[in-house]
Amino acid sequence: MARRSDHSRAELEALILDEGHRQMAETGFxxxxxREVAKRIGYSIGTLYNVFGSYDRLILAINTRTFQLWAAHLRARLAEDGEDRIKALVEGYFSFARGNPNLWMAIYDHRLPPGTPMPEEFAAQRAELTDIxxxxxxxALPADAREKAAGLARSLIATVHGHCLFALNGTFLLMGESDPFGAALQRVRDSMAAA
Structure with a gap:
């Protein structure tokens, strides 16, 4: 078993985060x-809490890494499919969730205790995805409608999220919807046109 002195604090944080993210992808939230993360890296559970401060902060760090990977995925989709950038965003949302279902769901399954604000360092990193x-x-909006972009974007994210969630959990299949991606894209296009 490794000793605490074997790694610097930064190395420990990276080690814990790597294993935690790997385990979250494998098992889900x-x-x-x-405790299993600590065991797999050869440290005690106390070391994890010493480095991250709490279970919630560990999960926030893991989920924030997922947000960073998701933002990179969206940027890659936009670079590949630059012609129809709105379609690339919706496709990027769906493809990231399909390719990383446990990591994607963990973002929404974990909740901070009531009244606990999101720590600023995590909030800023997570905002990168929404900013894209x-x-x-x-x-994509006409110049005179661009002031609506932030509110509209958040609403569109919610719309796409709902379609994506129903696609992944089988709800759309039960409802007879055979093209959740197409339906989500059409709702986005309709909302963009109305704006």
Whole structure:
């Protein structure tokens, strides 16, 4: 078993985060175990809490890494499919969720205790994803409607999220919807046109 002195604090944080993210991808939030993360890296559970401060901060760090990967995924989709950037955003949302279902769901399954604000360092990193969408929505709107971009983008994210969630959990299949991506894209296009 490794000793605390074997790694610097920054190395420990990276080690814990790497293993925690790997485990979250494998098991999902409901079966995630901080104790198992500690065991797999050869440290005690106390070391994890010493480095991250609490279970919630560990999960926030893992989920924030997922947000960063998701933002990179969206940027890659936009670079590949630059012609129809709105379609690329919606497709990027769906493809990231399909390719990383446990990580994607963990973002929404974990909640901070009531009254606990999101720590600023995590909030700022997570906002990067929304900022990508806001910038693309603003660019697609006429100049006189761009002030609506931020609110519209958040609403569109909610619309796409609902379609994506129903697609992944089988609800749309039960409802007879055979093209959740197409339906989400059409709702986005309708909202953009109305704006």
């Amino acid at each position: 409901a079966r995630f175990s901080a 969408v806001i910038a693309e929505v603003a660019a």
